[in-house]
Amino acid sequence: MIVRLYDWGLARRLKSAAKARVRRPGRKSARGRWWRVGGGGGGKWLWLVWLLANLARIPAGKAGSADAWSINLLGSMSLAFAGLSLSRARKMAELLTVGAERRVLWFYPLSQRDFFQWTTLRFVAGSTWIAFASAIVYFVARKTTEFNGWALRIAAPLAEWLVVLCIAIALVRHVDKVPAWLSPGLYVAAALMLFVPDPYGKAVTPLASALPTGWIHVLMTNTRVKEWTGWVASCAVLALGFLCWQLLRQLGTIFCGEEAAPIEGNARPAEEPRDVIERFGAAQARAEGEEASEVETEATGEAVLPIQAAWQKQRLENWGSEVAEALRDRQWLNRWNWEAMRPIERVVGWCLNEQEKGVAQFLLGPTMPSWSNRWRTAAIATAVGAAAVTVGTREFNMLSVLAFGVSIAWAVPLLGGAWPATNQGRISGKFSPIFGCYPLSYRAAGWIMFKVNAIRTAAWVPLGLIMAALNTKTAHTTIAGGCWLIVRVVLLFLGVAPILSAGKFSKVTNDTLNLRLGTIPLLGLFTLILLVVTTLSVSAFMASGWWEIILLGGVGVVSWLSWALYGWHYERGQVDLLREQA
Amino acid sequence: MNIHIEKVSKKFGRLWALEEISLKLETGQVVGVLGANGAGKTTLLNCLAGIVTPSQGRIYYDGEVFHRGKLGLRRRLMFLPDFPMAFARMNVLQHIAMCIRLYDRAEPDADNVARILDQLNILALAGMPLGMMSRGQLYKACLAGLLVVDPELWILDEPLASGMDPMGIAYFKQQARLATTRGRTVVYTTQILEIAEKFSDRICVLDHGGLRLTGKAGELWGGDGKQSLEDVLVNLRERDVAE
Numbered sequence: 001m002i003v004r005l006y007d008w009g010l011a012r013r014l015k016s017a018a019k020a021r022v023r024r025p026g027r028k029s030a031r032g033r034w035w036r037v038g039g040g041g042g043g044k045w046l047w048l049v050w051l052l053a054n055l056a057r058i059p060a061g062k063a064g065s066a067d068a069w070s071i072n073l074l075g076s077m078s079l080a081f082a083g084l085s086l087s088r089a090r091k092m093a094e095l096l097t098v099g100a101e102r103r104v105l106w107f108y109p110l111s112q113r114d115f116f117q118w119t120t121l122r123f124v125a126g127s128t129w130i131a132f133a134s135a136i137v138y139f140v141a142r143k144t145t146e147f148n149g150w151a152l153r154i155a156a157p158l159a160e161w162l163v164v165l166c167i168a169i170a171l172v173r174h175v176d177k178v179p180a181w182l183s184p185g186l187y188v189a190a191a192l193m194l195f196v197p198d199p200y201g202k203a204v205t206p207l208a209s210a211l212p213t214g215w216i217h218v219l220m221t222n223t224r225v226k227e228w229t230g231w232v233a234s235c236a237v238l239a240l241g242f243l244c245w246q247l248l249r250q251l252g253t254i255f256c257g258e259e260a261a262p263i264e265g266n267a268r269p270a271e272e273p274r275d276v277i278e279r280f281g282a283a284q285a286r287a288e289g290e291e292a293s294e295v296e297t298e299a300t301g302e303a304v305l306p307i308q309a310a311w312q313k314q315r316l317e318n319w320g321s322e323v324a325e326a327l328r329d330r331q332w333l334n335r336w337n338w339e340a341m342r343p344i345e346r347v348v349g350w351c352l353n354e355q356e357k358g359v360a361q362f363l364l365g366p367t368m369p370s371w372s373n374r375w376r377t378a379a380i381a382t383a384v385g386a387a388a389v390t391v392g393t394r395e396f397n398m399l400s401v402l403a404f405g406v407s408i409a410w411a412v413p414l415l416g417g418a419w420p421a422t423n424q425g426r427i428s429g430k431f432s433p434i435f436g437c438y439p440l441s442y443r444a445a446g447w448i449m450f451k452v453n454a455i456r457t458a459a460w461v462p463l464g465l466i467m468a469a470l471n472t473k474t475a476h477t478t479i480a481g482g483c484w485l486i487v488r489v490v491l492l493f494l495g496v497a498p499i500l501s502a503g504k505f506s507k508v509t510n511d512t513l514n515l516r517l518g519t520i521p522l523l524g525l526f527t528l529i530l531l532v533v534t535t536l537s538v539s540a541f542m543a544s545g546w547w548e549i550i551l552l553g554g555v556g557v558v559s560w561l562s563w564a565l566y567g568w569h570y571e572r573g574q575v576d577l578l579r580e581q582a
Numbered sequence: 583m584n585i586h587i588e589k590v591s592k593k594f595g596r597l598w599a600l601e602e603i604s605l606k607l608e609t610g611q612v613v614g615v616l617g618a619n620g621a622g623k624t625t626l627l628n629c630l631a632g633i634v635t636p637s638q639g640r641i642y643y644d645g646e647v648f649h650r651g652k653l654g655l656r657r658r659l660m661f662l663p664d665f666p667m668a669f670a671r672m673n674v675l676q677h678i679a680m681c682i683r684l685y686d687r688a689e690p691d692a693d694n695v696a697r698i699l700d701q702l703n704i705l706a707l708a709g710m711p712l713g714m715m716s717r718g719q720l721y722k723a724c725l726a727g728l729l730v731v732d733p734e735l736w737i738l739d740e741p742l743a744s745g746m747d748p749m750g751i752a753y754f755k756q757q758a759r760l761a762t763t764r765g766r767t768v769v770y771t772t773q774i775l776e777i778a779e780k781f782s783d784r785i786c787v788l789d790h791g792g793l794r795l796t797g798k799a800g801e802l803w804g805g806d807g808k809q810s811l812e813d814v815l816v817n818l819r820e821r822d823v824a825e
Binding site: 322323324326327328330332333335358359361362365366367420421425426427428432434436437438439440441442570571572573574575576577578 | 624628631632633634635636649650651653656657660661662663664665666667668669671672675676678679680681682683684685689690692695696699705706708709739
């Protein structure tokens, strides 16, 4: 086959062939992932078990007359352990693939099998605390569960632990499909179930008991099998132990690159070579015209490398020419157009001069800020919180607290905001900030951080005022009083903002680690400043009249002075931009 | 840029990484800093770049005391550590643009940038995020930033062991040599003595934090062709052991 460079027809056909390959089920997602080697469907039957088990529970009836708090506690444990199972699965996948040990041990003659056994042993041993934790929970809720002692103390906690292990091991190969928010979401739901009033607990109980981690306590609280719970729990331990061992064995087989044992009923009959050829032939016959010949050469393994090489070269040439064009149009040199951004970013743009915009662009790294988007999320959260207060008892409830917490965390730069240039990288085995290697002025950067934080905080004020207005009943105050409280909080935050921006620089230095005669008095001074700021802040909320303003002003003055003092210390090079630890 | 290092010492905990180093480097030189592992080469470069602060002593650039707050002086130098600092999600062109902005340089000629990238063989990768590059490619990308900015003082930590391919190293040496003719000073560390011998105008040998030898490349070993730089370093170590 003749391969010509710059043959657009060839390029088009190759693209089509590549797309056809990608469209084959699982090919794209399977690339480079060891857990696909043995087939991705190994754990599907677990869902069937889950469904059947929940169906079987329907005729089992209600949980009896259990104490509501205990039910909430057990439900909370179920949710928390479900979240834990997901995070343990993620942890296990990380340990097996990209963990620090894995990366180091690639360079040593250690077999996959040995590594897998060592890792899983540590993983299993490291999760035994789950059994102890569930034992404590069952002990606390013993009046509700009402089953005999030895099952209470041994079988149920063991079964709970094994359930978590089984879920974690079964999900190791599927962690990429599990949404990242699910695990924290389950933790939050668990916490809410423990602390919120009953309506929420009652609403969530079916979910909590439907989860596999809730089955054990459902069994324990079920009055119909009361006399048999111990035995059932013991059998469950045996069954779960066997299941856990099987799952580990299956995972090990796939991880170690051995041929996975075919699952019964799902096994594919062995194909004769002739069948394979026919199958390939049929597949190629389906392909269109010229494409078919390309796929054929690819499938038979002939001429693939030259084609790939030609394709790669052509791609690089095109890429190169595209880059040359991009270089010439000089758009890459353009600064961010703050005017074209969303409202908060635009206002920030108005408040920065050209020099500051350049520094801000460096501080913010490669991605444009999304402060307005964050504000929008905060506004939605505030609306949800407001609805929860308005529809409910007109007092703050857990949902509104959570919503307002989200609103504050999203819109207000509580810890000084995210500034990627202050992140750390490695220099000769130690950690140093990214800005360390570039000429960045402490004062200019600090001033920019303050301006941005002030604008973002000011943008949040209307949301804060809505919260304050809704908080009047809970706080036993007037709307004006609530709003004044928010204004004071905002002023206090702006007062301490300079310290927060100094902290952005301090976090990447060795100022608190490099203890020597020169730095000890300085640390003492900063401790003193912290005490003064705290005292002034507390006093500002206890005082009345003009003293409130004076004390808040005092916070600002002390904060700016300490910022300037740290700047002097930093710029005179009294600290190193190098840390032993991240 | 004239560099005057005056009795610079640096202490990390109980360890003196540098001990009373005094050195004057004239403008328009390629200065190779050599020494065993842990001799203090990188610490010296970190001091020159303002990453770390000397525990004692001072550094003068063109007669002006240098410290981190002197932004004007910092804009006249650029430091490339062994693992260059850059934003992983930035691409090469964005990185170069960032350097130009931070160093307050005029917009460069696009053809010049293209030529530098092409010579470093990363033109095709100009749109690739730096975090996806190999170590050598990353070093080249940051070196491209340095070449476009063209500061008066180049400070490079182990550029010859940075993962760059031979063409990249050759291009770096060529550009560094050209830069000295424009009055730039290039300070770099290396362990590759053969290159240091031929490439450097001046060599500084550090050992246990102290400056043991310094001088023009030929002068250090008499220039009679009987000794190499390797012999000089080995003799130095043997003398230390004997003492």
